Every structure is written in structure tokens, then in C-alpha cells.
Amino acid sequence: MLCAQKIETFNLSGYVKDTFGKPxxxxTIYIRELDKGTTSDVDGSYQFLKLKNSNLNVxxxxVGYHSETKTLNLSTNENSFLDFQLRRDEKSLAEVSVVGQRLNQRKVQEIKQSGYAVNVIDLTTQVDKVADLNQLLRRSPGVTIRENGGMGSDFSFKINGLDAKIFIDEVPMENYGSSMTLNNIPVNLVDRIEVYKGVVPAYLPTDVLGGAVNIITKRRNKQFFDFSYGYxxxxxxxxSLIANMRDAKTGLMVKAxxxxxxxxxxxxxxSNPKYGINLDGYFKSFVDEETGIVQNQLVKVDKARRFHxxxxxxxxxxxxGFENVKWQIDYFLA
Structure with a gap:
């Protein structure tokens, strides 16, 4: 003799709201007997599908509310509904969000909240670009940069129309020699640029009226390697190349x-005669038909490619150097 048993399943749904009816x-909605759980949606609704007919504790x-448990006996209906209304727990702590920041991000926030008229450019978001600092500083409000030509040419730098002084890690840029200028320092070597307008901090000594620019180069305590190349x-x-190596045992740190x-x-x-810009051109030799003498004539050109x-x-x-290393000095008296 054959016998068949029909196992019926049911659906459970409902809403979770507070005492004011707000979703x-x-x-978290958890059924202990079936070890099943789910979470409520933005409107407070939840749903379980294909539950067996039995007594369930839901x-x-x-967070911030008293928990509530209800016992449910699933009926023979295909769908069952169970709503919850939670009371707020006044003794519970409010939800706290912890957001991590890199050291450079924290310094950027501190400078922006200072009392100076300063604009900070965070270059950690520009590491994937092959560019020099002049190209980024042009976007800063109040900064005017005029270059006389291509890479390596002379340029004028002003803040709000006045002369400004440039520092690298709080040291005047002219102390580094002619190879260190704004139009050849790659962005990969720099963490951030601080553009001070007018009044500058005391650690940036300057006698100009426009303000100052402080370029902060990358400094890391951990080991890393960064290389970029562009054509x-x-x-x-x-x-550009920047590398940092540190031996954890000895504290020896090498930075390149x-x-x-x-x-x-x-x-x-x-050539642009309207503004008095004329290229010299070249001399063309010809024979004068009347005198038979060879003469040279200057032929002006409209365009020419720059050379040399x-x-x-x-x-x-x-x-x-050594970092985070304790040294002991012994003194011996004769």
C-alpha cells in the first residue's frame, strides 16, 4: 500500500514600525526554530517565503529600540501577516560612525579650518596624471601663471595680482637650485599644495604681499614604491620615482x-603683425637684372618651427636615518 504525505508551506510578511507609526x-527579524533571518526594507516591510506549518517564535x-518576540501559529491560510511596533530604548547609545582618514587628509582638513585665507590642493587624487605643478595651480582661485614658452621656460607667478613666494616643505624653493621649479616638479612627488593669500603662517617667512605657496612632498613611514613615466x-x-624602505628591527629608513x-x-x-610679432624669415639670393650684381632679400615667413x-x-x-629608535648614552667619569 502506498501513502503520500503533503507538506504545506506558508508565507509570512508584515511591517516593523515605532510607536509613532514610522517605519x-x-x-533584524529572526525565527529561532527555523534558524532563518531577514531585515526590514526602507518602508519597514519584511517577508519570509515557504515556511512550514508550526508554532514559531519571531x-x-x-539599534535604539527594545526587542520584541511574538509566538505565531501558522494557520491553514497560504499567507500570514504579523506586524511589530517597537518602543525606543532611551538608555541605548546612538549609532556611531567611525571614518578613517589618512594623515594627509587630516592635515588638509585642519588647514582648511584654520583662520588663514588658504586653498589646499590634495594631490593624492592626482597620482594617476602626468603633469607638473603649474598645470594644477592654474585651477586655484586667485592664482595667475604666465609662461613664456614650453617646458623649462621662464614664468611669472602671482596671487591676486601680487608677487608670491614659493616654499618646498617650508624651505624657500630658490635654495634647491634652478632644477626645482613649479613647471618641472611631477605631481607624484607631492602630497598637497597650500596656497596662502595675503597673511601667511609664521613658519613661512616672506616679505611679499601676495602670499605664499607651500609644497609638501610625500613622506611615509611604511615601505612603498612609486614610479611614473609619460611621453x-x-x-x-x-x-618620477619615489621610494621608501624601512627595517623594522633596526629602525633604519632610506628614502629616495x-x-x-x-x-x-x-x-x-x-607671425602676428597685429601685435607686432613678426618672424625674421630667411635671406634669398638673386641676381639684379639691371646691374648683374648678386643681392640678398629678406623673405618673411608666416610660421616657423622653434629650434635649439x-x-x-x-x-x-x-x-x-633611524626612526623610532631609543639610544642610550653612558657617561664615564675619570
Whole structure:
């Protein structure tokens, strides 16, 4: 004799709300007997599918509210409904969000909240770009940069129309030599740029009225390696390297920075008589038909490619020392 048993399943749904009827989203709904759980939606609704017909204990909990448990006996109906209304727990702590920040991000926030008129450019978001600092500073309000030509050319730098002084890690940039200028320092070597307008901090001594720019280079306590290379028009090459190595046992730290720039600068130049810009052109020899004498005539040109204006610069810096190491000094008296 054959016998068949039909196992019926049911659906359970409902809403989770507070005492004012406001939906509670993210509440946990747990059925202990079936070891099943779910969370409430933005409108406080929840749903369980294909539950067996039995007595179930349904527990609902949420941050900031008292938990509530209800016993449910699933009926023969296909769908069952069970709503919850949670009371707020006045003794519970409010939800706290902890957001981590890198050291550079924290310094950027501190500078922006200071009393100075300062604009901070965070270069950690620009590490995937091959560019120099001039290209980024142009976007800063109040900063005017005018270059006389291509890479390596002279430029004028002003803040709000007045002269400004440039620092690298709080040291005047002219102390580093001619190879360190704004139009050849790669962005990969820099963490942030601080543009002070007018009044500047006391640790940036300057006698100019426009303000100051403080370039903060990368400094890391952990080991890392960063290399970038870019190629552009006019045979332009830009490469940068920054590395940091540290021995955890001895505390020995070695840091290396380097960059290399080159450009042929053989871009096209055009004459513009309207502004008094005329290219000299070249001399063309011809024979005068009347005198038979060879003469030279200057032939002006509308455009010409620049020549003998190539630029190459490079810099390398190596630092070594001990970090977070305790030293003991013994004195012996005779």
C-alpha cells in the first residue's frame, strides 16, 4: 500500500514600525526554530517565503529600540501577516560612525579650518596624471601663471595680482637650485599644495604681499614604491620615482626621490603683425637684372618651427636615518 504525505508551506510578511507609526528600516527579524533571518526594507516591510506549518517564535530587534518576540501559529491560510511596533530604548547609545582618514587628509582638513585665507590642493587624487605643478595651480582661485614658452621656460607667478613666494616643505624653493621649479616638479612627488593669500603662517617667512605657496612632498613611514613615466608632444619625457624602505628591527629608513624631464620644444611659431610679432624669415639670393650684381632679400615667413630650445632637467635626493629608535648614552667619569 502506498501513502503520500503533503507538506504545506506558508508565507509570512508584515511591517516593523515605532510607536509613532514610522517605519524602521534595517531591523533584524529572526525565527529561532527555523534558524532563518531577514531585515526590514526602507518602508519597514519584511517577508519570509515557504515556511512550514508550526508554532514559531519571531524576534525583532533594532539599534535604539527594545526587542520584541511574538509566538505565531501558522494557520491553514497560504499567507500570514504579523506586524511589530517597537518602543525606543532611551538608555541605548546612538549609532556611531567611525571614518578613517589618512594623515594627509587630516592635515588638509585642519588647514582648511584654520583662520588663514588658504586653498589646499590634495594631490593624492592626482597620482594617476602626468603633469607638473603649474598645470594644477592654474585651477586655484586667485592664482595667475604666465609662461613664456614650453617646458623649462621662464614664468611669472602671482596671487591676486601680487608677487608670491614659493616654499618646498617650508624651505624657500630658490635654495634647491634652478632644477626645482613649479613647471618641472611631477605631481607624484607631492602630497598637497597650500596656497596662502595675503597673511601667511609664521613658519613661512616672506616679505611679499601676495602670499605664499607651500609644497609638501610625500613622506611615509611604511615601505612603498612609486614610479611614473609619460611621453607627449615635441618629444617630451617626464619620469618620477619615489621610494621608501624601512627595517623594522633596526629602525633604519632610506628614502629616495628623483625626477627627469626633457622636451625638444620644437613647437610651431606664427607671425602676428597685429601685435607686432613678426618672424625674421630667411635671406634669398638673386641676381639684379639691371646691374648683374648678386643681392640678398629678406623673405618673411608666416610660421616657423622653434629650434635649439631643448630643455633637460633632473633631480635626485637620498635620505637615510633611524626612526623610532631609543639610544642610550653612558657617561664615564675619570
Amino acid at each position: 524602521i528600516s534595517g531591523a 524576534r525583532v530587534s533594532s 607627449g608632444s615635441f618629444n617630451t619625457h617626464q619620469a 626621490d628623483a625626477f627627469f624631464n626633457h622636451s625638444d620644444n620644437n613647437y610651431m611659431m606664427y 630650445d631643448a630643455y633637460t632637467s633632473g633631480m635626485g635626493k637620498l635620505e637615510a
